[in-house]
Amino acid sequence: MAASAPRVFVSHLAGTAVFDPNGDQVGRVRDLVAMLRIQGARTGPDGRALASAGRPPRLLGLVVELATRRRIFLPMTRVTGIESGQVITTGVLNVQRFEQRPTERLVLGELLDRRVRLVETGEEVTVLDISVQQLPARRDWEIDRVFVRKGKTGTFRRSKGEALTVEWSAVTGFALEEHGQGAxxxxxxxxxxxxxxxxxxxxxxxxxxxxxxxxxxxxxxxxxxxxxxxxxxxxxxxxxxxxxxxxxxxxxxxxxxxxxxxxxxxxxxxxxxxxxxxxxxxxxxxxxxxxxxxxxxxxMTTEPVVLRPDATVADALARVRNQDLSPALAAQVYVCRPPDETPTGKFLGTVHFQRLLRDPPYTLVSSLIDEDLLSLSPETPLPAVAGFFATYDMVAAPVVDESGSLLGTVTVDDVLDHLLPGDWRESDFVTEEPFEELDGVRGGR
Known part of the structure; x- marks a missing residue:
């Protein structure tokens, strides 16, 4: 194999943008697909298999996630370049959903963190990374080297064992089923x-x-x-x-x-x-x-931003600045009499984030309440909730009981979650027209 042939460690490919020849991004790399070529094995004195007698595994292609979140298979024969943190393709994609075949292995999902053994010493090591290399004068790629660490690795922290890079043929155990594989x-x-x-x-x-x-x-x-x-x-x-x-x-x-x-x-x-x-x-x-x-x-969620009437704009901005708040929950604050955790005392009204930005920091939030905005009762059915959001262009709405106490807030993402089909997370909501689809078997294989 030519020394100048491109070599890439797979950890550097995770999340890499994939572009067509015109420079338009078509997706991101989420995994690599390889085929282990085990044609025989050397065995040690104890009879255990040591290493594959075949060639290093062939890299079949990339799993690319499109903007629609659909995952497709991109054959390596349609990859024209991997450089500067990007993958360039021929621009011809098969947009059939990727389905892994029994003979295939996902490099990131299945091979990283495996415990394998060094052929020479039989010592157990953990796979930290894998490199792939392009064969000379062709578009074929192979797995050629493995970056491993000696010793055990814990669930939440790595051991301090020696790390080294070895040839694929210097390790064994990738084809064995492993229980308790790390991540x-x-x-x-x-x-x-x-x-x-x-x-x-x-x-x-x-x-x-x-x-x-x-x-x-x-x-x-x-x-x-x-x-x-x-x-x-x-x-x-x-x-x-x-x-x-x-x-x-x-x-x-x-x-x-x-x-x-x-x-x-x-x-x-x-x-x-x-x-x-x-x-x-x-x-x-x-x-x-x-x-x-x-x-x-x-x-509803029971954790909206609740403030007392004597709180100031500065207090409100400090609360919505919390990075753990979702954008919908940070879009407005709710003014209530104590207690200031749901269910609260009397609900007085809502103050929108934009209004907070327009008034001096010392202004009391009780003077900024949007008195025209209605609230939802906890029994309001989903279609009426959706209608409320559409009518008032809201991203969140207060839910108030008969006694006037704030129970929580409904956010637009929760409404959409229940309006969309149950399998929406696995569906494609963006048109695929920009991609040219190949005829025949998946990914041209």
Whole structure:
């Protein structure tokens, strides 16, 4: 193999933008597809297989996520260049949804974090990265080297063992089924992803790998990701966590999302998890579960920004500046008499973020209340809630009970979640007309 042939480590390809020849971005790299070519094996004194006697694995192509969030297969024969943090293609794409075949391996999803052995010493090492190299004078690519670390690696921190790069033929064990595979290196390649995008990564992993990655995420990150996953994936992941950790993750979720998820579990499992949650968090979730799902009460979150009448604009801006608030929750504050946690004392009204920006910091929020804006009752059905948002161009709306207490707020994302088809997270909502589709088998293979 020519020394000058391009070599790329796969961790550098994760999330890389994919462009057509005109410079238009068509998607991002989410994984690489390889085929292990195991034609025979050398064995050690104990009879265990040491290394593949075949050539290094062939890199078949890339899994590319389009703007529609659909994942397609891009053959390496249609990749004209990988340079400067970008992938250039011939511009011809097959937009059929990618489906992994039994003989294929996902390099990021399945090969990183594997425990393999050095052929020479039999020592166990963990795969941190893998490099691929283009064959001379062709568009074919192969996996050629493996970056590994000696010693054990923990779930949340790496060991301090020696790291080294070895030829593919110097390690063995990639074809063996592994239980308890870690996820550190995989997560490192996707650490900058938004929760919705990381959820899409998890959705396309195998159930085994999905559980391993979920186990490696911290509670807050896993909670954010769970909120973006389809219902079946949520239930599957929660069911594979230890009950104490499952309760911790539920506490970290938005109460309305936690209530929706718990509502899909058997009664016995639901009550057991609620009992393990902190009493205050469990009380919020139980309160939400008391409402019909497709009503304002069932849609609302119980954690809006609530201020007392004597709070100032400066106080309000400090609260909405919290980076943990979603844009919809930060769009307005709710002025109520004490207590200032839901359910509150008397609800006085709403102050929009734009109004806060127009008035001096010392102004009392009680003097800025939008008195014309109506509120929703917890029994308001979903179609009426959607109509309210459309009529008043709102991104969030207060939910108030008969006594005049603020119970929570409904945000536009929760409304859309319940108006869209149940499988919307797996559907494509952007036209695919700009992409030319090949005839025949997937990806031209």
């Amino acid at each position: 550190e290196s995989l997560l490192a390649t996707f650490e900058q992803l938004r929760p919705a995008d990381l959820a899409n990564v998890l959705h396309h992993l195998s159930p085994k790998r999905r559980a391993e990655v979920a186990a490696a995420l911290d509670d807050e990150r896993l909670a954010d990701v769970l909120e973006e996953l389809p219902e079946d994936d949520q239930i599957e992941i929660l069911g594979k966590l230890k009950e104490e950790r499952a309760a911790d993750v539920l506490e970290a979720m938005d109460p309305d999302d936690a209530a929706d998820l718990l509502g899909e579990l058997p009664e016995e499992d639901k009550e057991r998890l609620l009992a393990l949650m902190r009493p205050g968090e469990a009380a919020d979730v139980r309160r939400l579960m008391a409402y019909e799902e497709r009503t304002a009460g069932g849609l």
